[in-house]
Amino acid sequence: MENVESRIFTTEMNLSKISVELAEMESLNFGIDGFDAGFIASHLMNVAGAAVILFNEGKAVGYTAANSARSLYVSNVYYLGRDFNKTAYLVNSSLRPEFQRKGLIWQMMEPLEEELRKKGYQFLDRDSKADTGYADKVIRHYGDRVVFARLVEDTMWGKQQYIRVRL
Numbered sequence: 001m002e003n004v005e006s007r008i009f010t011t012e013m014n015l016s017k018i019s020v021e022l023a024e025m026e027s028l029n030f031g032i033d034g035f036d037a038g039f040i041a042s043h044l045m046n047v048a049g050a051a052v053i054l055f056n057e058g059k060a061v062g063y064t065a066a067n068s069a070r071s072l073y074v075s076n077v078y079y080l081g082r083d084f085n086k087t088a089y090l091v092n093s094s095l096r097p098e099f100q101r102k103g104l105i106w107q108m109m110e111p112l113e114e115e116l117r118k119k120g121y122q123f124l125d126r127d128s129k130a131d132t133g134y135a136d137k138v139i140r141h142y143g144d145r146v147v148f149a150r151l152v153e154d155t156m157w158g159k160q161q162y163i164r165v166r167l
């Protein structure tokens, strides 16, 4: 798409405007189950991790964010013997409906992954939606960078697949 631009979130950006715009997007995608502006703001301000925002004509229409696995309440069992300190966890990826299915996620993931590598991370772990076919796409996209993919599980967010990739 012509007018869209991915940018790493920095503290010079207008955090509250962006968070409110992204919360609106979340409610379009997930209704009452969508993340609210405060929670999204906490994703954007993760100094140990990184976030990338997709802008269209100055408005935030999507984002993807990762934080250090260590600082998240993710079950430690995932990380036993798996370089806990070098692992980032993808906390969310979401686009406004009219921007979905155009491959724009990869335009956000590239700078996010670059930033995570700069911060010393070597792995990116994620739970990807399996009921829309997205998890399969993620596995195909990363190819031989996939370290492992767990079996699809039923979760409170629907069917999800836990996938670990090399950065």
Ligand SMILES: CC(C)(COP(=O)(O)OP(=O)(O)OC[C@H]1O[C@@H](n2cnc3c(N)ncnc32)[C@H](O)[C@@H]1OP(=O)(O)O)[C@@H](O)C(=O)NCCC(=O)NCCS
Pocket: 029, 093, 094, 095, 096, 099, 100, 101, 102, 103, 104, 105, 106, 127, 128, 129, 132, 133, 134, 137
């Ligand atoms: C998941 C998401 C971030 C992927 O970004 P994207 O730029 O749309 O990704 P792609 O264009 O490469 O599409 C990836 C696949 O996701 C699935 N998908 C994407 N949007 C979908 C939708 N609205 N309905 C059903 N499946 C969808 C499809 O399997 C699609 O592949 P296809 O177009 O070949 O059928 C984005 O679609 C989104 O924000 N979806 C809603 C929020 C969400 O589910 N986020 C959690 C992801 S774990």
